[in-house]
Amino acid sequence: MEDKKTSAKVFDRIANRYEVIAKFLSFGILPLWFKRLLEGVEEGERVLDLACGSGILFGELSKRFNAVVGLDYSLPMLLVAKEKNVSNAYLVRGDALKLPFKDETFDTAVVSLGLRHFGDTESSLREIFRVLKKGGTLHILEVGIPRNPILEKLFLLFLKGVILPIGKLLSREEVFDHLFGSIVKFPHREKLTRLLKEIGFERADYESVTFGIAYIYRAKK
Ligand SMILES: C[S@@+](CC[C@H](N)C(=O)[O-])C[C@H]1O[C@@H](n2cnc3c(N)ncnc32)[C@H](O)[C@@H]1O
Numbered sequence: 001m002e003d004k005k006t007s008a009k010v011f012d013r014i015a016n017r018y019e020v021i022a023k024f025l026s027f028g029i030l031p032l033w034f035k036r037l038l039e040g041v042e043e044g045e046r047v048l049d050l051a052c053g054s055g056i057l058f059g060e061l062s063k064r065f066n067a068v069v070g071l072d073y074s075l076p077m078l079l080v081a082k083e084k085n086v087s088n089a090y091l092v093r094g095d096a097l098k099l100p101f102k103d104e105t106f107d108t109a110v111v112s113l114g115l116r117h118f119g120d121t122e123s124s125l126r127e128i129f130r131v132l133k134k135g136g137t138l139h140i141l142e143v144g145i146p147r148n149p150i151l152e153k154l155f156l157l158f159l160k161g162v163i164l165p166i167g168k169l170l171s172r173e174e175v176f177d178h179l180f181g182s183i184v185k186f187p188h189r190e191k192l193t194r195l196l197k198e199i200g201f202e203r204a205d206y207e208s209v210t211f212g213i214a215y216i217y218r219a220k221k
Contacts, residue, residue: 008073011053015076018054021170022113025163033214034060036207037112037141040218044107048131049089050096050124051114055081058089061110069106071099096124104133112141116186122195129199129221138201138219144188146212155213159183192217 014021022030034057041047043064049057052070054077061068068089072078078091094100096118109128118124128138146152159180167180187195189206192215196204201219208215 011072011074012076015054015074015080017170018077018080019056021167024170025167029210033141033209033216034112036209037110037139037216040216041108041110041139042137046106046108048099048101048106048109048128050099050109050111050128051117052081052091053077053112053114055084055086055089057110057112058084058086062086062088065108069101071096097127099127099131101131103130104136105131107133107136109136109138110140111138113143115140115142116182121187121192122199125196125199129201132221134221136221138196138217138221140192140217140219141209142186142188142192142215142217143183144186144208144212144215145183147189147208148212151211156184189215193219 011018038057038060041064045065046067046069047061047065049061049068049070052058052072055070058068058070058081066088068086069092070078070081070089071092071094072081073093073095075093078093081091092100096114097120109132115121115124132138146155164180193204193206196217196219201221204217204219206215206217
């Protein structure tokens with residue numbers, strides 16, 4: 001997990017280039033991950049797109065929900081999201097650790113590539129649990145580490161030797177070290193599903209995406 005201030009500063013500075021950088025660093029694989037994430041998201045009244053960033057998911061979510069509430073800490077990211085002009089998407093500036101919503105407000109919550117930046121995974125999950133209706137679902141996409149030890153070594157080498165230098169070049173940010181450190185420290189796979197159940201989710205599962213360099217977690221309150 002990483003320090004909240006550092007994470008916020010990074011996204012403030014790269015907001016206008018975020019989508020290009022993300023596409024580049026993921027070698028174009030991101031749309032596939034988003035597609036897999038959204039495949040399991042059923043229709044409903046209200047969805048929380050937590051750490052919505054530039055609003056990449058708004059288009060799809062707006063077709064399935066009457067209201068899409070996109071919350072992010074970074075104002076520059078929200079300004080980019082606003083330009084998407086999605087009529088039923090509402091933008092809120094706020095902190096994932098202290099959600100400005102009443103208990104049981106949302107049918108669904110989606111966190112795409114955001115959870116590992118929140119600084120305190122458990123507190124943010126508790127907040128999500130609080131604002132979800134009973135029976136509501138949570139869908140998380142997060143970068144992971146392959147379970148296979150050889151793939152794990154190769155992936156970490158690739159992160160340090162290729163992705164990190166390209167990221168620094170594109171973003172001109174030294175703090176990219178910090179962002180990738182958060183991948184290593186994150187509670188992946190069973191650690192996260194265990195935590196979700198401890199918090200009170202009735203069901204929590206995960207699936208591996210692209211050989212385990214990403215995971216999708218789904219939980220039901
Ligand atoms: C990697 S981006 C993901 C954006 C988007 N969900 C996507 O999939 O492209 C991470 C986002 O998390 C936001 N963020 C980081 N810490 C946060 C916090 N404590 N509360 C709310 N948003 C936060 C950042 O501002 C950034 O927009």
